[in-house]
Amino acid sequence: MAKVILLSGSPRKDSNSMEILDICAKAIEENGVDTEIISLRGINVNSCIACNECITKGNCVLKDGLDEIIDKIRDSQGFIPAAPVYFGTARGDIMSALQRIGKVSKGNNKFLSWMVGGPIVVARRGGQSLTLQEMSMFFPINDMIMVGADYWNIVFALEEKTSHADAEGVATIQKFGENVAKLIKKIN
Numbered sequence: 001m002a003k004v005i006l007l008s009g010s011p012r013k014d015s016n017s018m019e020i021l022d023i024c025a026k027a028i029e030e031n032g033v034d035t036e037i038i039s040l041r042g043i044n045v046n047s048c049i050a051c052n053e054c055i056t057k058g059n060c061v062l063k064d065g066l067d068e069i070i071d072k073i074r075d076s077q078g079f080i081p082a083a084p085v086y087f088g089t090a091r092g093d094i095m096s097a098l099q100r101i102g103k104v105s106k107g108n109n110k111f112l113s114w115m116v117g118g119p120i121v122v123a124r125r126g127g128q129s130l131t132l133q134e135m136s137m138f139f140p141i142n143d144m145i146m147v148g149a150d151y152w153n154i155v156f157a158l159e160e161k162t163s164h165a166d167a168e169g170v171a172t173i174q175k176f177g178e179n180v181a182k183l184i185k186k187i188n
């Protein structure tokens with residue numbers, strides 16, 4: 001069965017990123033595609049050091065656990081990263097992760113090619129649009145298929161586990177999840 005990996009870039013235990021990914025995963029599963037949610041919480045994600053060793057070794061050689069996540073993404077048909085906005089842009093760890101995931105894919109048969117997905121961003125008040133654009137850059141350069149919904153994938157929330165209160169945000173993410181699942185089933 002086709003599968004989507006959803007990756008949270010929040011360090012918080014009861015994060016809004018995880019909560020909104022749960023909602024997204026439910027919509028994907030209701031439309032017949034498997035999901036697995038993974039969190040970067042507790043991982044100190046290193047940035048790419050441009051060693052190029054992934055080209056010969058098949059995966060990232062930095063030993064912080066991201067290589068295991070990369071293997072899961074490699075075996076999936078969809079990928080959805082979510083992250084909080086920090087000072088107007090994405091939290092650093094998610095961008096470090098995306099840059100390493102992309103680098104490994106490009107050096108190893110472009111396993112991200114034709115993978116379906118798109119980013120989700122969460123913030124209290126400002127910076128969602130720019131952050132969504134920042135994270136969106138990852139998809140077309142990796143030959144991926146970015147999916148739309150009725151609005152952009154932005155959610156408003158401050159305190160932990162309060163993203164469900166943003167009704168329009170939740171509806172957008174549910175529609176996005178539904179579209180991701182439907183497209184994966186059409187092309188696989």
Ligand SMILES: Cc1cc2nc3c(=O)[nH]c(=O)nc-3n(C[C@H](O)[C@H](O)[C@H](O)COP(=O)(O)O)c2cc1C
Pocket residue numbers: 010011012014015016017018083084085086087088089122123124125126127157158159160161
């Ligand atoms: C260091 C830091 C910077 C932040 N910067 C912004 C910001 O620029 N704009 C905003 O609206 N919220 C900002 N916030 C609030 C978070 O984006 C908000 O609490 C979000 O819900 C956190 O998502 P999470 O629960 O998934 O970690 C910031 C929070 C922190 C800790």
